[in-house]
Amino acid sequence: MARVIAFANQKGGVAKTTTTLNLGVALMEQGKRVLAVDLDPQGNLTMSQGWNPDEIERSLFDVLVHKLPITEIVRKGEIDIAVSSIDLAGAELALSSMIGRERALDKALLPVKEDYDYILIDTPPSLGLLTINALVASNGVIVPVQCEYLSLRGLVQLENTLTMIRENLNPDVAIQGILPTMYDKRLLHSKEAVEILRENFGDLVLNTKIRKTVRYAEAPVKGMSVLKYDPTGEAASMYRDLAKEVLDGASARQHA
Template structure:
């Protein structure tokens, strides 16, 4: 009998990035562990008060916005009411849901800086039933400067969200790629932090700094803040590099690492152009199934 040749990523033929249906690791996580069984969540009997989850990483381009949109949409499939908060002046979350930020008259900025602003005037429905949006645009960049002189500046976002928590089951805050005052606001009002981590070594280097910031927020502003988990994103199972990075993350953080792994695929840029999540754009794709698994893991933690 011929001995099977061991898999060598350097000698395997390249597969087109769009072919995300060829994941040979579907029954395992990428560290080789058997995937933990995550049961289907029971449908909710009522809504609220919401659990606030900050999606944060000071490194840009790691999939924060993509994960916020698609996790939110996946949660609605399990009957949860979800509010997405675009807390980045670039407004990428708003754009990813088909909203043109420069056309908006009221945004999250107005809720932070204007006492008379009404939350209902800013919240917008999305194309996904059960998922709403607090949009943002470049105006939010001024808030970071203006809040410096405000009393209780770290709690500005918490005060704005407090008015609507009873309507939702989960609030997902898409943080900007920095550890400035806006991100501190998100961490100060959050119950938990979800950390998207691109599977590359440069992303690994920034995690320690983020963990240090979370510890400081926990000590000084929000003692109940917890790390919900680390989500491996932009994973390419064909390359040794990304598998090694994921292995190191699992060795360092253990069960904090979600079993759900988000593969690189052309589907995600397509969804941005379409202005809708992958769960509706390509509902049977591996990307959609990965975010459904992530939603089940989030609800189970």
């Protein structure tokens, strides 16, 4: 059965999408079967494989709202991607009056859980119904945090949302890691940000830090992950390190 991981932080531009794709490709390099789910109406994950969300007819909107089987909207890219389209912006409203509105994604993923080792869900920068669907469907949450603009209040809000979801909808979901991103080792500020994270969240802060490099912005323009765009570069190797850390965490969980 797949382990389902959501990438969430209601703050925009912290590298949720970058991490979903590149960690997914790095896990695939390690022999894992990976599905990435683009649950963001902005469709950045879909775009990052070279597809235009404005030209996509059927997407997660149809899966969540019309119960279309998710296999119908999975495209083969570097990894399998359940695609977003502009319609998805209307999903929160369409779902809001439905019974079981928080569990629509969880239900949709059930038939494909045997087909993958990891299902990675990219979420929009909000704590609305789409993100709640992702958290309800997940076993763990990875929270990318931008070292340049650390927002502890935002993290507390996210934790409160998770507590509410554990009490009402999914008792098992928990933060599995906080991932420092856009880390610049030349800046004292970056080091301080990681120290503050460790003081507040201890071991939840992952050992892997994703440093700041322009490669991450270049690759999606070419419709590629950084692992394909610059396979031997440092940007790729940082996500390979993250994949190893995630896999080590998984084997530690199994033996616990």
